[in-house]
Amino acid sequence: MSESTAMNKENFVTCDLLDANPESQVCLPNIEGKSFHSFGAKDKFCGEIVTVKCFEDNSRVKALLNSDGKDNNGEGKVLVVDGGGSMRCALLGDMIAQSAIDNGWAGVIVYGCVRDVDDLAQMDIGVKALGCIPRKSTRRDEGQTDLEISFGDLTLNSGMFVYVDNNGIIASDKPLID
Template structure:
C-alpha cells in the first residue's frame, strides 16, 4: 500500500476501532525512518530474531505485495538486521515496508529505495546468519501486541496497529 494517509487522521477517523499506537520511545530509543517511502502500511508478517537476520533475508525474498515485515529484534543495537542488499530484495519482491525493533545498516543506499523502513538505529556491524528465528509469532514491543495478519501503518508521526485494514 503506497496510499496517501496520515496516521493522525487514521486514528481520528477510526476512533471506534481497537487501534494500538506504538510508544514513541522505548528504553530511550525511538523509531526513525530510513527508507525513501516515508508513509507505508499493509498486512503484517512477523519474525522474531535476535542478532541473526536469516529469516529476515528469507522472508524479504518472497512475494510481499501489500505487506509489511515486522521484525522483533529484541531492541539489539549491536548489529543490523537489514542492509542494502536485503532491502533491494524487498523492493524487487514488492514489500511495502519493514519495521525493525533493532538496527539497519547501509542507510544511504536504503534511503534511495522505494521501501518504507523504520528501525531504532543504524550500525555498520552486520548480523550473524545461523538460521535462527521464528516466523508468524505475535510480537510485543512499544507497548503494543502485533500479530501476523494485523495491519500496520507508519509515517513521520508514528506507527499504529489495527486488527483489520483501515484504508
Template sequence: MNTSSIVTPDICDAHPDVAVLEPIFANFGGCDAFAGPIRTVKCFEDNSMVKQAVAEPGEGAVLVVDAGGSYRCAMLGDMLAKQAVANGWAGIVMYGCVRDVDVLATLNLGVQALGSHPRKSEKRGEGQRDISVHIGGVEMVPGQWLYADNNGILVAEQQLALPE
C-alpha cells in the same frame, strides 16, 4: 495502496481504537508512509529469517521484525532491502538496527528502525516466523494491518477505510 492517504494522526482521529506503538522508531526508507498486512520475524542478532522472508513474495505486506531491540548490529542492509523491493514488500519495521542508510533512503520501501549500526548480524539460521510479537507496547499478530508515516506507527485488527 495510495501512500499519500496514510496520515497517522488522521487515522487516529478517525479510528480512535487503533493501537499506537511507542515513539521509538526513526524513518530510514525511501517511502515516508507505508501500510499493509503484518508478517513477522522474531530473531536476535541473526538475520537469517529476515533474509528468508524478503526472498519471498511480499504482496504489499509489512515485515515486522522483533530483533530484541539490539543496538549491537544491523539486521537489514541495502542488499536485503533491495530484495524486499523486488519482491513487493511495502515496508519493514525493525525493532533493532539497519545499515546502508543512504541507500535505504533511495529505495521504494518503507523502513522504520531504532537506529543505524555499521556491523552486520550473524547468520546461524535462528529465529521464528509468523508468530505474535510484542514491540513498542503493542502486540502484533500476522494478518493485522500496520500503518506508518513520520508521525508514528499504528496497528489495526484489519484494513481500515482511510480518511480523505
C-alpha cells in the same frame, strides 16, 4: 484531512486514521530511551503484517524478504521484525532491502538496527528502525515467523495491518483504508 477526501495508501495520515479508529494500537514514541527513525525513501507505508522474531540473526528476515511480499489483493505487505531492540548489529541492509523491493514488499519495521543507510534512503521502500550500525548480524538460521510479537506498547500478529508515517506507527486487526 477533510471528510470529503477519502484516505488511501498514498495520502493517509496516522493521526486521522487513529481519530477515526481509536481502538487501534499506537507505538510509543520512546521505548526504553530508543525511538523509531525512517531510513527508506518512503516515509509513508502500510500493509498487512508478517511477523518475525530474531535476535542478532537476520536469516529469517532475508528469507522472508526474498519471498513474495504481496497480499491476496496484490498489495505489498510489511515485515515487522522483533530484533529484541538490539543495537549491536543490523538486521537489514541494502541488499536485503533490494530483495524486498524486487518481491513487492511495502516496508519493513525493525525493532533493532539497520545498515547501509545512505543506500536505504534512496530505495523505494519504507524502513523504520531504532538506529543504524555498520556491523551485520551473524546468520545461524535462528528466528521464528508468524508469531505474536510485542514492543512499544504494540502487540502484533501476522495478518494484522500497520500504518506508518512521520507521525508514528499504528496497528489494527482490520484494514483502516481501502
